[in-house]
Each structure stands twice: as C-alpha cells, then as structure tokens.
Amino acid sequence: MASIIGFVSRIWNLYDPPQPAKKDSAIRIGLLGASNIAPIAVIRPAKSHPEVIVAAIAARDVKKAEAYAKKHGVPIVHKSYQDLIDDPAIDAIYIGLPNGLHYEWALKSLKAGKHILLEKPSVSNSAEATSLFRHELLNQPNAPVLLEAFHPLFHPFFQLYLSLLDPPNIASADAVLPVPSILFGYDDIRFIYDLGGGALMDCGTYCCLFLRQMFGNEPLECIEATPTLLPEPWDQKCDKGMQAKWLFPNGGIGSVDCTLSNPMLKFKLPWCQAVHKEKVVYDEELSEEKEHVVVKKVVAYMLIQPAVWSRIDIVEQHTIRTIADKKVLKSWTTTEYKKAYKREDFDGKKLGEDWWNTYRWMLEEFVNKIKGREGSGVWMPHEDSIYQLEMIDSGYAKAGLPIRPSSHLLQ
Ligand SMILES: NC(=O)C1=CN([C@@H]2O[C@H](COP(=O)(O)OP(=O)(O)OC[C@H]3O[C@@H](n4cnc5c(N)ncnc54)[C@H](OP(=O)(O)O)[C@@H]3O)[C@@H](O)[C@H]2O)C=CC1
Numbered sequence: 295m296a297s298i299i300g301f302v303s304r305i306w307n308l309y310d311p312p313q314p315a316k317k318d319s320a321i322r323i324g325l326l327g328a329s330n331i332a333p334i335a336v337i338r339p340a341k342s343h344p345e346v347i348v349a350a351i352a353a354r355d356v357k358k359a360e361a362y363a364k365k366h367g368v369p370i371v372h373k374s375y376q377d378l379i380d381d382p383a384i385d386a387i388y389i390g391l392p393n394g395l396h397y398e399w400a401l402k403s404l405k406a407g408k409h410i411l412l413e414k415p416s417v418s419n420s421a422e423a424t425s426l427f428r429h430e431l432l433n434q435p436n437a438p439v440l441l442e443a444f445h446p447l448f449h450p451f452f453q454l455y456l457s458l459l460d461p462p463n464i465a466s467a468d469a470v471l472p473v474p475s476i477l478f479g480y481d482d483i484r485f486i487y488d489l490g491g492g493a494l495m496d497c498g499t500y501c502c503l504f505l506r507q508m509f510g511n512e513p514l515e516c517i518e519a520t521p522t523l524l525p526e527p528w529d530q531k532c533d534k535g536m537q538a539k540w541l542f543p544n545g546g547i548g549s550v551d552c553t554l555s556n557p558m559l560k561f562k563l564p565w566c567q568a569v570h571k572e573k574v575v576y577d578e579e580l581s582e583e584k585e586h587v588v589v590k591k592v593v594a595y596m597l598i599q600p601a602v603w604s605r606i607d608i609v610e611q612h613t614i615r616t617i618a619d620k621k622v623l624k625s626w627t628t629t630e631y632k633k634a635y636k637r638e639d640f641d642g643k644k645l646g647e648d649w650w651n652t653y654r655w656m657l658e659e660f661v662n663k664i665k666g667r668e669g670s671g672v673w674m675p676h677e678d679s680i681y682q683l684e685m686i687d688s689g690y691a692k693a694g695l696p697i698r699p700s701s702h703l704l705q
C-alpha cells in the first residue's frame with residue numbers, strides 16, 4: 295500500500311510541482327531552440343527550484359519562439375540565438391539543439407561568459423569534445439560552469455546502483471536501452487548524420503555512460519559493433535540501432551544494445567546489469583576438498599528515468615563444489631531488491647525530495663556548482679564528456695560508419 299501511495303504522490307508532484315517564490319539571486323536561464331525536451335528537462339524542474347528562472351528563449355523562427363514562450367510562461371523572446379546569448383540579463387544557457395549544433399553554440403555561449411547546460415551527447419565527436427571541454431576559457435578564475443546534461447547520474451538511484459558494484463571484479467556488463475519506434479520518424483534530428491544523428495549518439499550515449507561508470511574505467515577498445523541502418527533511401531550513415539562490445543582494462547566486456555526503433559508490441563524496459571567474477575567465500579561448514587563460490591549479478595531497471603518507478607535486483611548464484619574437479623554438489627540463488635527515490639535511501643543524507651526526477655536533481659547540482667556550493671558531490675567532469683565521445687567514435691569506427699562530422703567552426 296505504502297509503495298502505491300509513494301508512486302502516485304511522486305507522479306503527482308512531478309507533473310504539478312510545488313512552486314516556491316524565486317530568490318533575488320536566482321539564476322536566469324535562456325533556452326536555445328523551442329525544443330521538445332526543454333519543458334521536461336528544464337522548464338518544469340525550474341518551477342520547484344527557488345533559484346532558477348527560465349527567463350528567455352530564442353528560436354530560428356521568432357513566431358515559433360513567441361508561441362512557445364506563451365505556452366510555457368517564458369517572459370523574454372529574443373530574435374536570434376546570438377541575441378539571447380548576448381543578453382546581459384541571462385546567466386546561463388540551456389542548449390537543447392540537435393547534437394551537430396552543440397559545439398558551435400556551446401562555444402559561443404562560453405565566449406559570452408555564460409554558464410551552460412548542454413544536452414547529451416555534448417557534441418558530435420571526440421575532436422569537438424576535446425576542443426570544447428579543454429577550452430582555455432574554462433581554466434580561468436571564475437570560469438563559467440559547463441555541464442553535459444547527463445541527468446540519470448544525479449539521481450540517488452544511480453548512486454545506489456554504483457555502490458553495489460565491485461568494478462575491478464566485473465566480468466561483464468550490459469546496458470540495454472530500447473526507445474519505442476513510435477516516438478521518432480525517420481525525418482527526426484536523431485536520424486540526420488550532418489546533425490550528429492544516430493542511435494549510438496542518442497540513446498547509446500547513456501549506455502556508454504552506464505558502462506564507463508559501472509567499470510569505473512575507460513574502455514581499451516571496441517571489439518564488435520553491429521549497426522542497424524535505416525531503410526533506403528534514408529541516410530545510410532545513421533544507425534537506428536547499435537549492438538556493440540568494448541573491452542575494459544580489467545578484462546571485462548561491456549555490451550551496449552540500443553535502438554531508436556523498438557517495435558511497440560515488443561515493449562521492453564531499459565535495464566543494465568553487471569555480472570561479477572566468481573568469488574570463493576569462506577564457509578565454515580565445508581570440508582577442505584570443497585569450496586563455496588558466489589557469482590553476484592546486479593540488475594537495474596529504469597536507470598535512465600528512475601523517479602516514477604525503478605528497482606535494483608541483487609542476484610547471487612551460490613555453488614558448493616569440489617575443488618579438484620569442480621563437480622557441483624549444491625547450488626541455489628538468492629535475490630534481494632533495493633530502491634532509492636530519496637538521497638536518504640542511498641547514504642542517509644537529507645537532500646532533495648522523493649519526487650525529484652533526474653532533471654530536477656541535475657538542476658540542483660548545476661545551481662550548486664554555479665553558486666560554489668558543495669552539493670551532493672555528484673558531477674560530470676569535463677574529461678568524462680571527452681571520454682564519452684571517444685567511446686562513441688570507437689563504436690562507429692568498428693561498425694564501419696563515419697564518425698559524426700565536426701562543426702564548421704572546428705574544420
Ligand atoms: N535529456 C534528455 O532526456 C533528452 C535529451 N535530448 C537531447 O536534446 C537535444 C534536442 O532534442 P529534441 O528536443 O528532441 O529535439 P527537437 O527536435 O525538439 O529539436 C530541438 C531544436 O533544434 C532545432 N532544430 C530542429 N531541427 C533542426 C534542423 N534540421 N536544423 C537545425 N536546427 C534544428 C530547433 O530549434 P528552433 O526551435 O530554433 O527552430 C528545435 O527546436 C538533442 O541533443 C537530444 O539528444 C532529447 C530528448 C531527451
């Protein structure tokens with residue numbers, strides 16, 4: 295009963311969040327593009343944050359920007375992206391543009407001294423990522439805050455999941471992200487190569503992040519990559535799905551299975567799992583010629599959007615066997631379930647609310663960083679954003695597809 299009440303109350307608050315008064319010191323965010331994602335990722339989360347005001351928007355078509363501003367209660371409409379960036383009343387820019395435009399507008403925002411919340415994947419390839427995230431302007435005193443918007447990272451569920459893993463002893467890990475085909479037509483930005491499209495770029499980037507975080511390390515190489523392409527005559531450089539494997543330094547294999555075309559009738563939840571290497575455990579009841587071994591598997595359902603419902607299963611496969619010939623004498627499985635909707639469920643810290651979703655947690659930390667506060671300690675460092683694109687580039691190279699093209703500003 296308590297879990298049903300919690301479920302309903304989380305949904306209720308997510309869609310109609312409490313709206314505290316804004317502080318005078320609130321950060322004023324400007325939106326680049328009248329994007330589909332901004333209402334979910336920024337506009338609604340900002341409502342419950344006393345230190346964030348979504349103050350302005352610019353779209354390529356000013357009429358579209360005006361209609362969007364009216365619908366979402368954004369007070370200022372600028373005539374162009376550059377006008378918004380140049381507005382001295384704006385502190386931070388949210389870049390919810392197609393991936394292929396992220397580098398250009400992040401660079402321009404950085405040069406204008408604005409803080410930046412940059413949608414994932416941060417840019418189109420590792421050359422752009424290196425150029426942006428190691429930019430000299432980021433090393434100045436009081437440099438702007440630049441954050442790749444990897445929202446799942448900031449939710450306590452993700453932190454709990456990581457705390458249950460033993461990274462050096464992971465033998466294999468899987469990250470599976472099936473996006474229903476009904477969401478995006480083949481004319482969507484996600485399928486346009488010149489705009490940094492592709493499944494590995496889009497939903498695959500989360501899978502890469504999950505594997506990197508699970509192993510706590512960078513992959514050595516991509517060892518297999520099989521793309522599923524769009525049907526002809528659509529762009530044959532864009533993957534609508536990708537299955538790929540990477541070798542990690544501990545010898546473990548990380549697998550990605552992502553698609554933007556999951557058939558509606560084959561609905562699947564996003565999930566991740568880490569399977570640990572076999573471990574011999576002390577068992578006082580065993581004679582010298584026998585051993586007790588355990589293989590621990592930790593599965594997370596809904597790592598990407600855990601706020602409404604999510605669950606971690608800790609499955610331990612126990613085996614009693616002979617040491618000499620590994621003959622199995624007895625085996626059994628135990629399963630334990632865990633959840634974390636509040637930070638308190640993870641480490642006892644009284645931070646946030648149980649109905650905060652990943653975007654709200656991320657906004658909290660973005661503001662904390664700008665204000666110079668310690669916050670929860672969760673962050674996406676600049677070097678991580680570079681590693682992300684290196685992993686994605688290696689996947690495309692192995693798949694025999696071209697790396698996504700660089701901005702005209704880098705060529
Ligand atoms: N964090 C998350 O959960 C999610 C993140 N994303 C990321 O956010 C970004 C935007 O995604 P989404 O909101 O779905 O995208 P949209 O299709 O809504 O496009 C975003 C904006 O990009 C501009 N745009 C669209 N098409 C083109 C084009 N052909 N050429 C140039 N500009 C174009 C438009 O700006 P204008 O309004 O000025 O015309 C549009 O408003 C992507 O990087 C995506 O990966 C997306 C979904 C979820």
Ligand SMILES: O=C1OC[C@@H](O)[C@H](O)[C@H]1O
Pocket residue numbers: 473484496497
């Ligand atoms: O959260 C997401 O799920 C669907 C994707 O296509 C989208 O871009 C991504 O960010």
